[in-house]
Amino acid sequence: xxxxxxxxxxxxxxxxxxxxxxxxxxxxxxxxxxxxxxxxxxxxxxxxxxxxxxxxxxxxxxxxxxxxxxxxxxxxxxxxxxxxxxxxxxxxxxxxxxxxxxxxxxxxxxxxxxxxxxxxxxxxxxxxxxxxxxxxxxxxxxxxxxxxxxxxxxxxxxxxxxxxxxxxxxxxxxxxxxxxxxxxxxxxxxxxxxxxxxxxxxxxxxxxxxxxxxxxxxxxxxxxxxxxxxxxxxxxxxxxxxxxxxxxxxxxxxxxxxxxxxxxxxxxxxxxxxxxxxxxxxxxxxxxxxxxxxxxxxxxxxxxxxxxxxxxxxxxxxxxxxxxxxxxxxxxxxxxxxxxxxxxxxxxxxxxxxxxxxxxxxxxxxxxxxxxxxxxxxxxxxxxxxxxxxxxxxxxxxxxxxxxxxxxxxxxxxxxxxxxxxxxxxxxxxxxx
Amino acid sequence: xxxxxxxxxxxxxxxxxxxxxxxxxxxxxxxxxxxxxxxxxxxxxxxxxxxxxxxxxxxxxxxxxxxxxxxxxxxxxxxxxxxxxxxxxxxxxxxxxxxxxxxxxxxxxxxxxxxxxxxxxxxxxxxxxxxxxxxxxxxxxxxxxxxxxxxxxxxxxxxxxxxxxxxxxxxxxxxxxxxxxxxxxxxxxxxxxxxxxxxxxxxxxxxxxxxxxxxxxxxxxxxxxxxxxxxx
Numbered sequence: 001x002x003x004x005x006x007x008x009x010x011x012x013x014x015x016x017x018x019x020x021x022x023x024x025x026x027x028x029x030x031x032x033x034x035x036x037x038x039x040x041x042x043x044x045x046x047x048x049x050x051x052x053x054x055x056x057x058x059x060x061x062x063x064x065x066x067x068x069x070x071x072x073x074x075x076x077x078x079x080x081x082x083x084x085x086x087x088x089x090x091x092x093x094x095x096x097x098x099x100x101x102x103x104x105x106x107x108x109x110x111x112x113x114x115x116x117x118x119x120x121x122x123x124x125x126x127x128x129x130x131x132x133x134x135x136x137x138x139x140x141x142x143x144x145x146x147x148x149x150x151x152x153x154x155x156x157x158x159x160x161x162x163x164x165x166x167x168x169x170x171x172x173x174x175x176x177x178x179x180x181x182x183x184x185x186x187x188x189x190x191x192x193x194x195x196x197x198x199x200x201x202x203x204x205x206x207x208x209x210x211x212x213x214x215x216x217x218x219x220x221x222x223x224x225x226x227x228x229x230x231x232x233x234x235x236x237x238x239x240x241x242x243x244x245x246x247x248x249x250x251x252x253x254x255x256x257x258x259x260x261x262x263x264x265x266x267x268x269x270x271x272x273x274x275x276x277x278x279x280x281x282x283x284x285x286x287x288x289x290x291x292x293x294x295x296x297x298x299x300x301x302x303x304x305x306x307x308x309x310x311x312x313x314x315x316x317x318x319x320x321x322x323x324x325x326x327x328x329x330x331x332x333x334x335x336x337x338x339x340x341x342x343x344x345x346x347x348x349x350x351x352x353x354x355x356x357x358x359x360x361x362x363x364x365x366x367x368x369x370x371x372x373x374x375x376x377x378x379x380x381x382x383x384x385x386x387x388x389x390x391x392x393x394x395x396x397x398x399x400x401x402x403x404x405x406x407x408x409x410x411x412x413x414x415x416x417x418x419x420x421x422x423x424x425x426x427x428x429x430x431x432x433x
Numbered sequence: 434x435x436x437x438x439x440x441x442x443x444x445x446x447x448x449x450x451x452x453x454x455x456x457x458x459x460x461x462x463x464x465x466x467x468x469x470x471x472x473x474x475x476x477x478x479x480x481x482x483x484x485x486x487x488x489x490x491x492x493x494x495x496x497x498x499x500x501x502x503x504x505x506x507x508x509x510x511x512x513x514x515x516x517x518x519x520x521x522x523x524x525x526x527x528x529x530x531x532x533x534x535x536x537x538x539x540x541x542x543x544x545x546x547x548x549x550x551x552x553x554x555x556x557x558x559x560x561x562x563x564x565x566x567x568x569x570x571x572x573x574x575x576x577x578x579x580x581x582x583x584x585x586x587x588x589x590x591x592x593x594x595x596x597x598x599x600x601x602x603x604x605x606x607x608x609x610x611x612x613x614x615x616x617x618x619x620x621x622x623x624x625x626x627x628x629x630x631x632x633x634x635x636x637x638x639x640x641x642x643x644x645x646x647x648x649x650x651x652x653x654x655x656x657x658x659x660x661x662x663x664x665x
Contacts, residue, residue: 135517136517136519137517137518137519138518138519138521139518139519139520139521140520140521140522141522144521144522144523147521147522147523148521151519151521170525181640185525185527194527194529195529196527196529196530197529197530197532198529198530198531198532199532199538200532200538200539200542201538201541201542202637202640202641204604204608204640205604205605212525221533221537221538221541222537222541223541223593223633223635223663224633224635226635229533231530233525233526233527233528234525234526234527234528235528236528236529236530236531237530238530238533240533246612247608247609247612247636249605249608250605263609265609265612269609269612269613270609270612291606291609291612291613293605293606293608293609294603294605294606307605307606309606309609314606335565335602337602337603337605337606338603338604338605338606351603353602357601359601359602359603380600380601380602382603382604383603383604383605398600398647401647426604427604431525
């Protein structure tokens with residue numbers, strides 16, 4: 001997964017058309033429409049005596065992070081005659097010149113060895129204040145050098161927005177290896193995938209605990225057993241949380257981490273339950289002749305979106321967290337599924353099937369008043385999951401043939417493939433910040 | 434809506450409780466000294482642990498509900514020498530999780546291979562479905578009549594019905610659709626006189642496809658109730 005492909009050709013034209021037509025009044029908050037991105041320039045990182053010259057790579061990681069933050073617009077410092085060497089001369093004239101040319105923030109630094117670690121120094125110069133506002137030093141083992149650049153990116157996002165940033169977040173997904181489907185965790189930009197399970201059969205639909213400590217997922221243990229397991233990532237320890245007869249699928253932790261909502265076909269067709277992991281109390285939430293599945297918590301924890309085919313076709317419904325007050329949310333089309341409630345609460349992403357019978361991503365407001373399709377073209381899009389900053393979605397798609405994991409802005413821009421190779425990748429879930 | 438506690442069927446939270454006491458590592462925590470893992474991203478957080486006075490003064494630690502706290506949290510992440518350094522580790526340390534019971538898992542795999550062999554010998558007919566549908570076709574019913582005959586003549590054998598789906602639609606809903614297909618097959622076999630306790634059902638949704646191309650002939654192959662001579 002070394003390659004990040006930016007695929008604008010695939011969706012660009014179609015997306016433009018969709019977003020322009022009929023959806024012009026829909027306010028899609030990748031960032032606020034009146035938000036002016038902050039112009040920033042990364043001068044680079046000196047890498048002195050380090051053998052493999054990681055400076056250029058660090059610069060690229062940082063620039064990519066800043067671009068994806070949607071807070072900054074990354075400009076080319078070379079055009080203004082600004083160089084890394086210049087920065088070390090403390091040439092305030094140059095900085096002021098940059099500020100005058102509209103660059104609000106300058107970043108540069110150096111990376112050096114301090115056995116057995118690497119040390120990354122990052123300097124942040126604010127062109128408005130006309131002073132260096134921070135000097136950050138990150139220390140870590142050589143394999144985490146990218147993480148250090150991610151940390152600097154998140155620091156910048158934090159300083160200019162007060163939000164934590166997503167550069168150090170992770171994505172869990174399912175990958176098929178040698179006939180079995182196992183869980184993997186990778187960096188949010190697709191780097192460093194690491195295998196989590198090795199059960200040799202089917203592990204499906206992983207989801208994070210709000211503290212990022214656990215993954216919950218469905219694992220097939222035999223002909224009649226599909227359990228919901230939890231794995232503690234740092235240690236690999238695992239426990240079975242739910243083992244009822246039949247399907248036990250689509251687990252999702254409540255925002256406070258106390259309750260696990262899931263679907264089980266224990267009593268015939270799939271119904272929704274919630275399991276309190278502290279009291280071990282089980283509450284049944286739905287009871288009808290249709291299949292109910294894919295619970296998605298509102299960030300308040302007070303409501304759930306879910307899928308039901310009680311009306312004949314799969315549609316998104318909402319209910320209170322105690323199972324009361326059920327109402328249907330989607331009415332357009334005859335296939336709407338896989339809901340994911342945005343971290344800010346104002347959108348629910350889901351898979352919609354339009355008149356062209358393709359399975360694409362849609363967003364709808366919880367009051368049902370606004371709806372917009374954000375992907376188009378061929379292929380099956382599935383399993384949307386929000387970034388913790390609410391500006392991006394990760395999802396799987398067969399748009400290029402094989403099933404891969406993609407990232408996209410919530411307004412449908414900047415589609416980016418995160419996985420590569422020939423394996424089947426599916427069911428991504430974005431970690432909390 | 435009913436509430437009931439099923440201690441017997443729910444293998445409880447022993448693991449999570451055990452984890453909490455297990456002195457788990459700090460390494461799951463990437464940031465030095467500044468962590469509070471609230472899920473809501475709108476909450477202001479300290480983005481930097483130390484050094485260089487963190488930007489805006491709006492940093493607040495929200496005392497919101499949390500999923501336990503990490504042992505050793507009070508120490509924060511280890512900081513390096515001097516102030517102003519942040520120790521960086523993997524944001525989320527990942528350890529490979531061994532199967533709960535690898536011998537059971539292996540036994541299941543071997544069982545599946547034996548069943549596959551037995552199924553090939555028995556020559557049971559599979560059932561195929563229309564797009565989005567779990568309704569049995571006339572062809573499907575005829576196939577099941579032959580299967581029911583075999584089951585009556587082989588009274589000591591049991592059958593597992595696997596519900597499968599094509600690649601279209603979501604993974605999750607296809608698991609439910611596959612379950613409906615498998616149950617439709619079971620119900621018809623029961624109608625034909627096969628004892629229901631000889632038939633188990635399982636759904637693989639679109640996750641164990643017979644055919645992997647994205648075309649109609651492949652889709653048709655995958656929309657299937659697959660009958661397996663099972664060992665229970």
